[in-house]
Amino acid sequence: MTRKFAFALAPWIFTGPALLFAVVFLYLPVVFSVGLSVTDWNFIRPEANFVGLENYRRIFADPNFRDALINTLIYCVVLIPAQILVPLGLAVLLIRVRQGTVANGYKIALFLPTILAYSTAGIAWLWLFDPLNGFFNTALGWVGLPPQRWHTDPDLALWCVTIVAFWKNFGLNMLLFLAALVSIPKPILEAAALDGARPFWRFLTIELPLISPTFFFVAVTTTMGVLDDIVGAIDVLTGGGPYGQSSNILHYMYQRGLQFFQFGQASAAAVLIILLILAVTWLQFRMFEHRVHYES
Amino acid sequence: MPSNALTRREVVAGAAGLSAAALLPARALANDTTVTISSPWGADRPFQQVVDAFNAKGTGVQVVNRLDGDYQEMATKALASIAAGRPPEMMITGWKFGYFASRTLGARDFNEIDAAKAEAIISQFKPQVHDLVNIDGKLIGLPWAMSTPVTWINMDLWREAGLDEDIPMDVSHEWLMEKAAAIEEALGGGSHPTYRSALDLSNNEWTSQAYIQNAGGYIIHGDDVVCDSPEAVAGMAAFAEPVQPGLWKNLDYRAQAQAQIGGAIAIVCTSSARSSSLLDAGYEFKDVMFPSLGGTRNMNSGGNFLAIYARDEELAQASMTFLEFCASKEGQEIWSKVGYLNTSVHDIAPLPLQDAGYAQLAEGLTAETIWPGERGLEGQDVWRQWVARVLEGEVPAEEGMIRAKAELTPLIG
Amino acid sequence: MVHAVLVLAAVLSVFPLFWMTTTAFTPNELVLRKTFRFWPDEPSLANFRTAFAGYPVAAWLWNSILIATLVTVGKLAIAVPAGFAFAHLRFRGREAAFWTIVATMTFPTIIGIVPLYVGISMVGWFDTRAGVIVPSIAYIGFYVFFMRQSFRTLPREMFEAARMDAAGPFRQLLQIAIPNVLPSIASLSVISFMGAWNIYLWALLVLDSPEKRTLAVGLKAFTSIDDHQPMWGPMMAVALLSALPVLLIFAFAQRFVMAAFTGRVGE
Numbered sequence: 001m002t003r004k005f006a007f008a009l010a011p012w013i014f015t016g017p018a019l020l021f022a023v024v025f026l027y028l029p030v031v032f033s034v035g036l037s038v039t040d041w042n043f044i045r046p047e048a049n050f051v052g053l054e055n056y057r058r059i060f061a062d063p064n065f066r067d068a069l070i071n072t073l074i075y076c077v078v079l080i081p082a083q084i085l086v087p088l089g090l091a092v093l094l095i096r097v098r099q100g101t102v103a104n105g106y107k108i109a110l111f112l113p114t115i116l117a118y119s120t121a122g123i124a125w126l127w128l129f130d131p132l133n134g135f136f137n138t139a140l141g142w143v144g145l146p147p148q149r150w151h152t153d154p155d156l157a158l159w160c161v162t163i164v165a166f167w168k169n170f171g172l173n174m175l176l177f178l179a180a181l182v183s184i185p186k187p188i189l190e191a192a193a194l195d196g197a198r199p200f201w202r203f204l205t206i207e208l209p210l211i212s213p214t215f216f217f218v219a220v221t222t223t224m225g226v227l228d229d230i231v232g233a234i235d236v237l238t239g240g241g242p243y244g245q246s247s248n249i250l251h252y253m254y255q256r257g258l259q260f261f262q263f264g265q266a267s268a269a270a271v272l273i274i275l276l277i278l279a280v281t282w283l284q285f286r287m288f289e290h291r292v293h294y295e296s
Numbered sequence: 297m298p299s300n301a302l303t304r305r306e307v308v309a310g311a312a313g314l315s316a317a318a319l320l321p322a323r324a325l326a327n328d329t330t331v332t333i334s335s336p337w338g339a340d341r342p343f344q345q346v347v348d349a350f351n352a353k354g355t356g357v358q359v360v361n362r363l364d365g366d367y368q369e370m371a372t373k374a375l376a377s378i379a380a381g382r383p384p385e386m387m388i389t390g391w392k393f394g395y396f397a398s399r400t401l402g403a404r405d406f407n408e409i410d411a412a413k414a415e416a417i418i419s420q421f422k423p424q425v426h427d428l429v430n431i432d433g434k435l436i437g438l439p440w441a442m443s444t445p446v447t448w449i450n451m452d453l454w455r456e457a458g459l460d461e462d463i464p465m466d467v468s469h470e471w472l473m474e475k476a477a478a479i480e481e482a483l484g485g486g487s488h489p490t491y492r493s494a495l496d497l498s499n500n501e502w503t504s505q506a507y508i509q510n511a512g513g514y515i516i517h518g519d520d521v522v523c524d525s526p527e528a529v530a531g532m533a534a535f536a537e538p539v540q541p542g543l544w545k546n547l548d549y550r551a552q553a554q555a556q557i558g559g560a561i562a563i564v565c566t567s568s569a570r571s572s573s574l575l576d577a578g579y580e581f582k583d584v585m586f587p588s589l590g591g592t593r594n595m596n597s598g599g600n601f602l603a604i605y606a607r608d609e610e611l612a613q614a615s616m617t618f619l620e621f622c623a624s625k626e627g628q629e630i631w632s633k634v635g636y637l638n639t640s641v642h643d644i645a646p647l648p649l650q651d652a653g654y655a656q657l658a659e660g661l662t663a664e665t666i667w668p669g670e671r672g673l674e675g676q677d678v679w680r681q682w683v684a685r686v687l688e689g690e691v692p693a694e695e696g697m698i699r700a701k702a703e704l705t706p707l708i709g
Numbered sequence: 710m711v712h713a714v715l716v717l718a719a720v721l722s723v724f725p726l727f728w729m730t731t732t733a734f735t736p737n738e739l740v741l742r743k744t745f746r747f748w749p750d751e752p753s754l755a756n757f758r759t760a761f762a763g764y765p766v767a768a769w770l771w772n773s774i775l776i777a778t779l780v781t782v783g784k785l786a787i788a789v790p791a792g793f794a795f796a797h798l799r800f801r802g803r804e805a806a807f808w809t810i811v812a813t814m815t816f817p818t819i820i821g822i823v824p825l826y827v828g829i830s831m832v833g834w835f836d837t838r839a840g841v842i843v844p845s846i847a848y849i850g851f852y853v854f855f856m857r858q859s860f861r862t863l864p865r866e867m868f869e870a871a872r873m874d875a876a877g878p879f880r881q882l883l884q885i886a887i888p889n890v891l892p893s894i895a896s897l898s899v900i901s902f903m904g905a906w907n908i909y910l911w912a913l914l915v916l917d918s919p920e921k922r923t924l925a926v927g928l929k930a931f932t933s934i935d936d937h938q939p940m941w942g943p944m945m946a947v948a949l950l951s952a953l954p955v956l957l958i959f960a961f962a963q964r965f966v967m968a969a970f971t972g973r974v975g976e
Contacts, residue, residue: 118925
């Protein structure tokens with residue numbers, strides 16, 4: 001093999017497998033979903049018919065889909081700010097603790113939930129929520145409050161999922177913010193301190209702009225994550241119930257497709273989710289593009 | 297860090313050893329034909345004893361029992377594996393999914409596998425139950441499990457509330473409401489440290505059907521959804537009545553089962569087959585009949601059949617061998633411990649806590665709602681959701697039944 | 710004040726795990742008797758014995774280890790050369806190829822689950838480990854991005870010198886590039902292993918036979934027990950077992966985990 005030949009071929013040998021995997025297992029399924037969404041095929045019966053937009057019409061007529069859409073919005077409105085602001089606050093506090101065992105202890109404790117499987121995390125929480133023997137109802141009893149139904153209560157189910165999803169995900173954002181804050185050069189902060197600015201003001205005007213690329217990254221990944229990561233929590237804790245009160249659109253898609261084998265409807269939901277993600281991503285880039293302050 | 301290295305090595309070695317131990321027994325019997333049964337029962341339940349007794353016979357067929365969740369979860373799982381071409385050889389299927397099993401899952405016709413054996417097997421069961429497993433002209437199951445919803449009373453809580461221990465076998469809805477109110481009065485008010493409730497009529501598709509039928513209505517009649525008839529609406533309203541005054545603190549079915557077995561609910565209306573779980577729950581229970589409405593009762597049955605899904609003929613034959621054992625007197629005697637009413641022609645002594653079930657069986661039972669069409673699984677799900685919405689007070693009974701009908705009709709057509 | 714808030718946050722964060730551990734070592738009869746102890750008077754392994762006796766927990770453990778390892782190896786085998794090519798080789802379509810891969814980071818994990826399930830079934834991979842492993846390798850957007858960043862930190866001169874020595878691209882990758890980014894590879898290995906250890910929904914769908922399930926999937930069987938005494942004790946024992954390996958790895962390789970998540974290797 002001549003060297004010239006090797007250099008011409010090498011890029012594709014090196015990147016080919018990655019491209020192949022991405023295309024076969026991530027892009028193609030999405031393309032197939034678009035196709036499936038206009039048929040009535042479901043894998044059990046061999047025949048498939050073109051049904052136009054019938055599947056889209058059906059899911060829009062389904063009260064569970066509407067509930068799932070509204071829930072998706074609630075999850076976003078609550079969890080996105082919570083998963084950005086609370087970790088940011090914790091990171092700001094952590095950076096004020098002197099490096100050492102104590103600081104490390106905090107970091108590990110706060111990061112632990114992030115590394116667990118959703119089934120593990122979900123089961124740990126199911127046990128806390130358990131109406132009969134669970135810790136929460138017992139603790140409510142200690143302070144004289146009536147027991148609750150927690151994840152089986154239509155009004156509370158969504159909030160139980162929210163808590164677990166938050167608990168499972170805040171640690172990562174906290175680390176990201178912490179890393180960004182650590183990297184701010186000391187002299188800049190010292191100069192600001194000499195100006196006599198109050199800490200909170202200093203944070204808003206100096207530190208926050210300096211970590212804005214991280215802030216942008218966290219905002220984007222958190223928005224994606226709220227749609228995605230929560231599905232595991234929903235599945236283990238409530239299965240989307242009671243009567244769809246804690247489902248989101250991704251879990252709705254999963255249920256339509258693999259619980260009831262309505263592939264057309266599931267694929268229609270998948271297409272809508274993709275469109276939604278494209279729209280949100282575009283919006284975020286537009287919003288943050290001009291505000292992000294890049295260090296170099 | 298030598299100590300860390302050691303720990304890690306130990307963990308790995310330990311894991312390897314453990315996994316080898318787990319895999320060995322499965323390999324040791326490699327010469328036998330192995331059939332898997334997807335079931336709702338774990339290894340610690342009496343069904344496992346039926347399997348073990350059969351395996352001990354050395355027929356050349358080994359049966360493996362696999363816990364896959366409740367009827368709905370099993371049907372869902374089966375759908376995914378059947379479509380993928382790897383069905384479980386056998387599956388416990390709820391009566392209510394009879395059409396679904398036949399039309400969507402493709403349950404095998406016993407007669408097609410081996411007509412002579414099929415006849416020998418089905419003749420071990422009472423003629424009345426044959427219809428339940430004859431679907432679309434095919435014999436698709438072993439009709440071995442029948443139950444009916446009855447009323448379970450936790451006698452410890454009953455006494456604690458100071459109620460009369462002389463409880464009639466035939467009880468009414470009014471009687472139930474009155475006693476539940478008395479229990480709530482005596483035991484409620486936050487005196488119990490954790491979750492508890494006076495009454496629970498079961499938040500599912502089955503007991504709501506019983507209430508609707510006792511009121512003179514039906515969910516589905518023939519091919520029509522009729523859950524919005526005045527009788528059905530009245531039944532549903534009566535069913536939801538205990539929720540409003542707080543006598544029934546609605547839980548999902550699984551949490552309810554655990555709460556009852558944990559001694560936290562005084563009166564529960566649910567399957568007669570719960571007897572086996574309640575017998576070793578550590579509390580004293582008494583069974584009486586399901587509450588009548590206006591003096592009448594038109595009770596439904598429920599339960600499951602054992603169906604064959606194996607596409608491979610050798611595996612299908614092997615499955616029939618197991619069914620023969622299940623239908624025999626020996627098999628039925630072990631099986632009866634699961635808690636179902638005896639549907640076989642064999643003379644099997646009733647177990648404790650089965651009086652109410654047999655009393656209702658003597659009065660005659662209708663079938664539970666067998667969801668028609670290919671989308672029966674969804675049909676049941678939709679119905680359950682509307683039952684739950686009515687129970688939660690999200691919609692009044694009448695509106696709930698009208699909307700349930702609107703959603704169900706296209707699904708079962 | 711700072712410490713008060715942090716201590717409170719840390720306690721809330723760890724409590725579900727602590728409670729899981731307590732329950733795992735408390736005999737199930739006591740768990741159900743509402744006698745609350747923050748630590749059992751007589752810690753017992755009874756729950757572990759119950760779980761191992763009733764379910765193929767050892768096989769689950771083995772499957773989890775195997776699947777997590779193979780997914781990790783697969784991901785690295787693909788992402789490392791790709792990252793190197795995107796960082797140091799010039800070729801037509803480089804940017805397009807790079808963004809094609811990296812854009813998959815925005816895909817929800819289960820968005821293609823229906824066609825994927827059909828595909829896996831058609832090639833006979835339903836209820837096989839391969840069915841879980843191979844599609845899971847495809848989520849390499851972050852890995853490729855991360856490896857490109859790592860390789861970029863290596864000076865260009867390093868490779869130009871190698872080229873003088875007549876080293877082809879394969880030798881450059883294996884002998885020069887990889888040895889210099891080992892901490893990055895370690896970081897990715899750790900987070901990949903932890904991620905694959907926790908694969909849940911997809912494995913739940915694909916793995917049917919009990920002895921083929923992973924711990925994350927097997928756990929689900931415990932929540933499906935009807936009409937019976939709740940098995941909270943054994944359930945927590947298995948949950949603890951499923952958490953333990955990732956907790957241990959995290960404890961040993963904390964530096965690499967943090968580095969991978971924050972993109973700060975080698976500082």
